[in-house]
Amino acid sequence: MSIEAAIKALQSAYGDQVSVNSSVLDAHGQNEAYFPITPPDAVVFPNSTAEVSEIVKICAANECPIIAYGTGTSLEGHQLAIRGGINLDMSNMNAVLTVHAEDMDVVVQPGVTREQLNEELRATGLFFPVDPGANASIGGMTATRASGTTAVRYGTMRENVMALEVVMADGRIIRTGTRARKSSAGYDLTKLFVGSEGTLGIITEITLRLQGQPEAVSAATCSFPDIESAVNTVITTIQMGIPMARIEFVDEMMARGFNLHFKTELPELPHLFVEFHGSEQGVKEQAESFGEIVADMGGSDFNWSSKPEDRNALWKMRHNAYYGMKALAPDWKALPTDVCVPISNLAEAVKLAREESERLDLTMSTVGHVGDGNFHATINFDPDDSEQVSRVHKFIHNLNHFALELGGTVTGEHGVGIGKMKYMAEEHGDALQIMVDIKKTLDPKNIMNPGKMLPSN
Numbered sequence: 471m472s473i474e475a476a477i478k479a480l481q482s483a484y485g486d487q488v489s490v491n492s493s494v495l496d497a498h499g500q501n502e503a504y505f506p507i508t509p510p511d512a513v514v515f516p517n518s519t520a521e522v523s524e525i526v527k528i529c530a531a532n533e534c535p536i537i538a539y540g541t542g543t544s545l546e547g548h549q550l551a552i553r554g555g556i557n558l559d560m561s562n563m564n565a566v567l568t569v570h571a572e573d574m575d576v577v578v579q580p581g582v583t584r585e586q587l588n589e590e591l592r593a594t595g596l597f598f599p600v601d602p603g604a605n606a607s608i609g610g611m612t613a614t615r616a617s618g619t620t621a622v623r624y625g626t627m628r629e630n631v632m633a634l635e636v637v638m639a640d641g642r643i644i645r646t647g648t649r650a651r652k653s654s655a656g657y658d659l660t661k662l663f664v665g666s667e668g669t670l671g672i673i674t675e676i677t678l679r680l681q682g683q684p685e686a687v688s689a690a691t692c693s694f695p696d697i698e699s700a701v702n703t704v705i706t707t708i709q710m711g712i713p714m715a716r717i718e719f720v721d722e723m724m725a726r727g728f729n730l731h732f733k734t735e736l737p738e739l740p741h742l743f744v745e746f747h748g749s750e751q752g753v754k755e756q757a758e759s760f761g762e763i764v765a766d767m768g769g770s771d772f773n774w775s776s777k778p779e780d781r782n783a784l785w786k787m788r789h790n791a792y793y794g795m796k797a798l799a800p801d802w803k804a805l806p807t808d809v810c811v812p813i814s815n816l817a818e819a820v821k822l823a824r825e826e827s828e829r830l831d832l833t834m835s836t837v838g839h840v841g842d843g844n845f846h847a848t849i850n851f852d853p854d855d856s857e858q859v860s861r862v863h864k865f866i867h868n869l870n871h872f873a874l875e876l877g878g879t880v881t882g883e884h885g886v887g888i889g890k891m892k893y894m895a896e897e898h899g900d901a902l903q904i905m906v907d908i909k910k911t912l913d914p915k916n917i918m919n920p921g922k923m924l925p926s927n
Contacts, residue, residue, distance in 0.1 A: 473554050476534035477512045480525060480556070487521075489513045498557045502792075503545050503889060504805050504853070504862075510537065510551035517562050519635060519643060519674040525558065526672065527641035529917055537919050538668040540610030541583065545806060546887025548614060548667050552921045558672060560609050566590045567675070574680045575632060575649055580609020580673050596680040599624035602883065603789035609673050614885040615665030619716045619788065622708070622841030623747070624681060626883070631664050635675035639913040649677055662908070667885055668919040669927060670912050684747035687715075688757055689781040692764050693739040693771040697721060697824065697836075700740040701817040703767045704840045708813055712759050714841055716745035718788055719820075723835035727794030732787050737771055743788055745781070791837045792848070798833060799850040807866050807889075809873035810844040810882025822872045823847050830861045844882030871896075886923040894925060 481488045489495075490512050499509030516522045529536050535555025542549055551557060564581035571594045578587060585605045587598050602611060602618035610616070612634070617626035624630070633647030646659035663670060694700040704717055720728070720741040728734050742764075746756045761772065775781055787794070795804045811819045820836060827834035827849070838845025847869060851862045870880040870893050880886075880893040895902050906926050909916075920927055 472532045473511050473534045473556075476529050476532035477556070479528045479532070480512065480514055483524065483528070484514065484521070487515045487517070489515070498539060498542070498559065499550065500542060501547050501550055502543065503547055504803070504859075505547040505550060505888060508547075508550040508552055510557040511554050513539070513557045513559050515559050515562050519637065522558065522637045522672055522674050523641045523643055525556075526637050526639065529556065530640055530915060533915050533917060535917050535920050536672070538580075538609065538613065538672050540580065540607030540613075541605065543604040543606050544610065544614060544887060545884045546881070546889040548885060548887040548919070548922060550888065552888065555917070555920075560607065563674065569594060569596075570649070571596060573649065574682070575677055576680055577675060577677050578608050579675060580607060580612070582608045584608065584611065591680065595683050597683050598630070598678055599681050600627055600630055608676055608678070612664055612673055612676050613666060613668050615883075617839065617842075617844070617883045619718055619785065619839055621839055621844075621883075622717055623713060623715045628661065628664055630679045631660060631676060632679055633677035634660050634663055634673055636663055636671040636673055638671045639915065639918050643674075644671075647677070665885070667887065667923050669909060669923050670918060672918075684715075686750045686753040686776070687745065687747055687778075687781065688753045688774060688776045689716075689743070689745040689784055690757070690772055690774045691736070691741055691743050691784065692769045692773070693725075693737045693741050694767065694769045695739065697740050697820055698817050699767045699769065700742055701820055701840060703742060703763055703769060705813050705816065706763050706767070707760060708841055710759070710763070712756055713746075713748070714744060714756075714760075715747040716743065716785075717839075717841040718743040719836065719838045719840040719845065720788070720791075721820075721824075721836040723798065723833070724791060724794060724837050727791070727797045727835060728787055730797035731790075731794045734787070742769075743784060745785075788837070791835075791846075795835050795848045795850065798835070801852075802850045803853045804848050804850055805862060805866075806846050806848040806884075807869065808838075808844060808846045808882050808884045809869055809878055809880055810842070811873055811876045811878030813840075813843045815876040815878070816840060816843050816845070819872060819876055819878070820845060823869055826865055826868050826872075830865050832858075832861060832865055834865075839882070842882070843878065888922060891923060891925055894923070
């Protein structure tokens with residue numbers, strides 16, 4: 471391996487597109503989790519797929535690690551250069567290439583962000599529904615198989631990516647999938663790369679499925695006397711087939727954090743934040759059916775709104791739950807983690823998380839995309855208190871085991887990265903070796919985001 475030789479060759483070929491400036495390196499070594507700052511040896515800013523291909527060829531010749539970089543919002547250290555090498559910053563490749571309004575799909579470069587895409591789609595009457603909260607890049611969302619608040623209705627990136635252009639570890643450029651709505655031709659390579667976290671290739675173009683903007687949208691908040699009542703409301707709503715666009719859970723600690731940070735006046739009780747999409751009559755009927763379930767479960771304090779500004783304020787608050795949690799202990803760090811279980815086991819999983827945090831004397835809040843069984847537990851802790859940090863890691867470890875015991879997964883949307891890698895064997899068993907074999911076949915020199923996802927990587 472010769473990282474230095476690779477950087478010299480890249481500087482010779484791409485000049486100012488290659489940065490070794492310490493401030494640039496440090497910025498790319500930051501993360502929103504508990505991992506230490508881990509700067510790469512250089513950052514390269516490609517402008518095209520052809521450039522990505524040539525950069526990869528140079529790195530392959532020198533066995534230099536390559537880590538694709540979007541907006542840096544991942545929560546499990548996916549973008550950290552833990553074995554040195556270069557960050558391939560895709561921010562210059564940020565064009566919406568083609569909108570096929572009549573077919574309800576769009577082709578974009580990986581540096582396009584979620585908010586940018588929907589802004590450009592506004593005049594078409596279409597929108598891209600996957601909403602992880604952060605204004606993440608489409609490339610990063612694809613690589614991590616992101617989801618979010620709208621997954622209960624519109625699915626995750628797995629369901630919304632139709633085709634890809636990918637630069638392989640030897641510099642070859644391939645295309646997977648087509649714009650056709652279905653195909654029986656060959657292995658589904660698109661799904662292989664969606665969620666691969668940059669360990670198999672560099673995604674340079676994405677074809678996405680779009681949705682029509684709904685005629686009517688209505689949102690609401692409602693509170694419950696306890697967590698079980700709120701979660702059971704979610705389970706009953708899903709089982710009855712009410713087509714929710716969003717159904718989000720917030721516990722009493724998170725409600726308190728929202729009040730502190732956003733100056734709101736939510737009752738400090740468990741809440742559901744919900745949204746309905748459809749026709750005027752359809753939304754009205756959905757809301758009425760949901761209201762009956764809430765009443766049966768003892769919920770109250772309904773606050774409905776169909777005004778865009780009020781709905782936007784509600785979801786902005788939910789998307790910034792991290793800052794609400796930080797408000798509970800401003801001088802401490804807030805660490806989020808996630809698991810996902812079958813919805814019939816959701817109430818038990820949330821209860822186990824609460825009991826475990828209390829047993830370990832930790833301050834925890836819970837929010838979640840509970841319509842699909844995915845919830846996030848965030849812990850406040852003092853990073854300088856080693857004993858407390860140890861308890862935080864113990865909590866996360868036990869939460870992952872709870873999820874697996876309940877038939878779930880250690881991550882519903884944060885991804886594996888570094889933090890969840892140790893649980894891959896327990897979750898996947900012998901299938902993990904198949905993943906390792908695929909990695910070795912497609913990336914024999916192990917230059918694509920090494921040290922992530924697979925324990926032997």
